[in-house]
Amino acid sequence: MPKRKPPSFDNESEYSLKETAKKMYGFSSAGSTPKMDWSHVDLPSTWKAFKQHCEFTFGGPLKQKSEEVKCNYLMLWVGDKDREIYSTWELGAEEAKKLNTYYTKYEVYRKPESSRVFARYKFHQKVQQEAESFEQFLTVTC
Secondary structure, three states: OOOOOOOOOOOHHHHHHHHHHHHHHOOOOOOOOOOOOOOOOOHHHHHHHHHHHHHHHHHOOOOOOOHHHHHHHHHHHHOHHHHHHHOOOOOOOOHHHOHHHHHHHHHHHHOOOOOHHHHHHHHHHOOOOOOOOHHHHHHHHO
């Protein structure tokens, strides 16, 4: 069986652009970039999924980057709306270099305010489903 040759690039500039992008951003374009979806109805869950995607990216392709650089990536990925929120914060120089600062502030902003009236309404509207055991119903209700 003949040996396979490595792929060749017909266009040298195409090769250099790919290599330059890989060096600049620290990863290839094969992975997807995290993006916050502002159109989703459930923003707290969307934020949680977005944060998880960021953590996987920071632990994988961007693992070698400093925490300060990771903060910059996060600010690129959150989008215009979250950058508006960011502009209202007063961060010290050291706080601005820590991912946990951003996560905590965004989570506080995203956390829905608890409403006793709404919680009470949901409690009284709950009906046990056919396939649901009493224990499951009681656990979900309380």
